[in-house]
Amino acid sequence: MTFSKFGQKFGANSGITSLMDDLGEALGGESEMIMMGGGNPAHIPEVQDAFKSRLHNIINSQKDFESLIGTYDPPKGNVAFIRELRDLLNAEYGWHLTSENIALTNGSQSAFFMLFNLLAGEYDDGSFKQIQLPLTPEYIGYSDSGLTENFFHANKPSIESIDSETFKYHINFDLLEIAGNSGAICVSRPTNPTGNVLTDNEILKLDRLAKQNEIPLIIDGAYGTPFPNLIFTEATPVWNENIVLCLSLSKFGLPAARTGIVIAKPEIIKSISSMNAIMNLATGSFGSLLAVNLLKSRDIISLSHNVVKPYYETKALKARDFLLQKLKGLPVQLHKVEGAMFLWLWLKGCPVDNEVLYQRLKAKGVLIVSGHHFFPGLNSSEATAWQHTKECLRITYSQSEELVLRGLEIIASEVQFAYQHG
Ligand code: PLP
Numbered sequence: 001m002t003f004s005k006f007g008q009k010f011g012a013n014s015g016i017t018s019l020m021d022d023l024g025e026a027l028g029g030e031s032e033m034i035m036m037g038g039g040n041p042a043h044i045p046e047v048q049d050a051f052k053s054r055l056h057n058i059i060n061s062q063k064d065f066e067s068l069i070g071t072y073d074p075p076k077g078n079v080a081f082i083r084e085l086r087d088l089l090n091a092e093y094g095w096h097l098t099s100e101n102i103a104l105t106n107g108s109q110s111a112f113f114m115l116f117n118l119l120a121g122e123y124d125d126g127s128f129k130q131i132q133l134p135l136t137p138e139y140i141g142y143s144d145s146g147l148t149e150n151f152f153h154a155n156k157p158s159i160e161s162i163d164s165e166t167f168k169y170h171i172n173f174d175l176l177e178i179a180g181n182s183g184a185i186c187v188s189r190p191t192n193p194t195g196n197v198l199t200d201n202e203i204l205k206l207d208r209l210a211k212q213n214e215i216p217l218i219i220d221g222a223y224g225t226p227f228p229n230l231i232f233t234e235a236t237p238v239w240n241e242n243i244v245l246c247l248s249l250s251k252f253g254l255p256a257a258r259t260g261i262v263i264a265k266p267e268i269i270k271s272i273s274s275m276n277a278i279m280n281l282a283t284g285s286f287g288s289l290l291a292v293n294l295l296k297s298r299d300i301i302s303l304s305h306n307v308v309k310p311y312y313e314t315k316a317l318k319a320r321d322f323l324l325q326k327l328k329g330l331p332v333q334l335h336k337v338e339g340a341m342f343l344w345l346w347l348k349g350c351p352v353d354n355e356v357l358y359q360r361l362k363a364k365g366v367l368i369v370s371g372h373h374f375f376p377g378l379n380s381s382e383a384t385a386w387q388h389t390k391e392c393l394r395i396t397y398s399q400s401e402e403l404v405l406r407g408l409e410i411i412a413s414e415v416q417f418a419y420q421h422g
Contacts, residue, residue, distance in 0.1 A: 022367050034407040036401060037367035039192060039341065040255060041228075042315070044176065046307045047253040050299065051290050058364040068289050074267065075277035077104025078288030085261065092226065095239050100266040103273050104283045108222055108248040108260030113145045115244060115276045118268070120183035121148055129183030130377075131218075134206060137374035137392070139192045139220065139260070145225050153179055156386065161333070165324050167346065168336040170198050178213045185210050185242070188220035189242060190231060190339030193374045193394035195316070196336040199370060201344060205389075216264070218244045223340040227305035228252035231339040232313045241272050243263045243383045249287045251341070252300070252308060259287025312341055312398070319397040319404055321342055326412035330419055336347025342394040343372070345415075346388070351366035352418040353390040361414055366407045369394040 004125040005010055019215050020230045022037055076082070082102045089095050105111040120129040121303035127231050133142070136154035146152065155176050157169035169191075178185065181213060185206055190197045200204075210217035216308040225237040228251045239245045242265075249259040255283070262272050276283055294300040316337045323343060336343035347354070373390030395411065 003371055005048075009144070009147075022420075025380050026102050031057075031221050032365060033362075034366045034410070036404070036407045037369045037394075038396060039251070040396075040398060041251045041253055041341070042311065044253055044307060044311050047303060050294060050303065051253070054290050055138045058069065064289065067285060070314075071201050072282040073285045073288065074273075075092055075282055076273040077102070077276075077283045078285055078292070079150060080340055080341050081288035081292045081295065084292055088237075088298060088301070089263070089297050091225075091300075093237055097263065098240075098266075100269060101263055103262045103264075103269045103276070104288065105260040105262060105272065105276060106280055107250065107258040108220070108246045108262075108392055109141055110279075111260045111262050111272065112142060112218075112220070113256075114270070115184070115208065115246070115262070116142070116151065116186075117147050118271055118275075119216060119218075120151060121146065127181065129378070130179065132174055132179060132182040133187070133377045135169060135187060135191070135196075136377055137169070137194055137199070137371065138169065138186075138193070138376055139188050140188070140369070140373045142378070143373070143376040152377030153182065154375065154380075156378075157336065162336060165333055166336050167333045168338075171198070171202050171206070176210055176221065176222055178215070182215055184216045186218040186220065188222065188418065189225075189235065190223045192223065193257050193342050193369070193371065193392075194335045194336050194344040195340045195342050196335060197231055197235050199234050200234070200238075204237055204357055207238070207240070214269070216242055216244050220246050220248070222248045223251050227300050227304040227308075227311045229301075230341060232316065233310065233338045235339075239263055244268060252291075252304065254287050254290065257287030257290060258284055260292070262310060307401070315401070315404070316341075316343075316398050318401065319395075322405055323395075323408045323412060332415070333389050341396055341398045343397060345393045345395060346416060347391045347393070347418075350391055350415070350418055350422040354393055355390075357393060357414060357418060360408060360418075361411060364410050365408045366413065368396075368411065 058068050082099050086097045086099055090097055116131050120131045121258050122128055130153045132153055134153040153307055158172040160168045162168055207216055227236050244264040245262040320337050331348040335347045354370040354372055361368055372389050375389050
């Protein structure tokens with residue numbers, strides 16, 4: 001059977017497909033794999049208690065229960081959720097949002113598919129625009145989301161060596177030029193895979209560049225601010241009419257509910273709503289109904305700040321210290337731990353490349369993600385010429401401490417072996 005061009009592109013195996021297959025098998029199947037490869041959030045008791053109690057209340061109210069299972073929401077998303085979110089963001093940050101500035105999507109992953117193809121690709125006048133990623137490494141999930149090829153253009157970072165064990169990426173503003181054919185700039189903050197948090201100053205500069213070039217700045221806040229706030233440094237939430245801020249309930253603890261949030265100017269929100277209608281009729285109601293009370297009470301902010309963030313930060317520091325201690329003496333560095341749920345390990349001059357290490361670790365029962373997937377927008381010759389793309393591993397530490405330490409032990413011994421024996 002021959003599939004259409006669309007079918008060949010989107011029905012084929014992509015980086016994100018194999019990652020989610022790995023994740024599904026490791027977390028949902030019979031396998032004994034230690035899952036340190038996906039972005040599945042931790043199961044945090046306080047967060048789950050809040051949702052359990054809300055679920056009980058929904059079940060005890062016929063009206064709420066009918067909304068939960070028996071009513072389509074509008075294509076733009078649940079009206080009450082959007083209203084409460086608007087009020088929360090205006091009250092906390094003075095953003096002057098109306099309900100016309102917010103749409104929901106079935107997970108923020110689908111929001112990126114819609115936004116990217118809305119703002120880049122082929123235009124009526126025959127021109128072609130790209131999404132510019134001003135700092136690579138960047139999120140694997142963007143890679144295959146363009147309807148056409150060559151959809152992204154990425155810029156290499158400057159690398160600051162903080163100490164012998166730690167480095168940090170910065171946007172290289174000296175070399176960053178917004179290409180004439182850029183349709184939008186996009187960054188994840190915190191960044192998946194590195195846990196980097198772009199500083200307020202970096203965001204300000206990007207915002208300025210985007211406005212000067214009359215293109216939107218997309219900020220992917222799946223791990224970010226104001227919720228779920230997996231940020232261990234300072235980062236101010238920002239929005240204005242030129243920013244498209246994407247949030248999600250997933251990393252707060254509701255990945256299965258598939259609730260993404262887009263905050264943008266009304267023109268963009270209208271288009272998202274239309275695309276939602278064509279692809280899904282409506283957005284799912286489950287996440288909205290479960291979380292709406294947390295918006296109304298503002299508990300989503302306090303839980304993010306007082307429970308979710310410290311939960312991940314404690315795990316992050318423990319995992320970092322353990323791994324660095326196990327790798328002492330080797331020429332490796334970890335990216336500064338600033339947010340998200342990953343360690344990003346740079347194996348300098350390692351004789352074995354990251355894809356092979358991924359395979360070896362999988363055979364030993366530990367799933368990580370090879371770093372080479374996280375350079376969307378570099379063309380193959382740029383990626384080949386930059387050894388760094390073959391020297392990094394992404395390691396997720398959201399699982400139980402016992403599993404994480406066991407996994408890190410295996411990773412460390414495999415890395416030791418690679419340096420000693422190739
Ligand atoms: N953005 C980033 C940076 C992510 O890591 C993820 C998921 O891991 C997403 C977006 C998509 O998340 P979701 O579709 O669950 O909202």
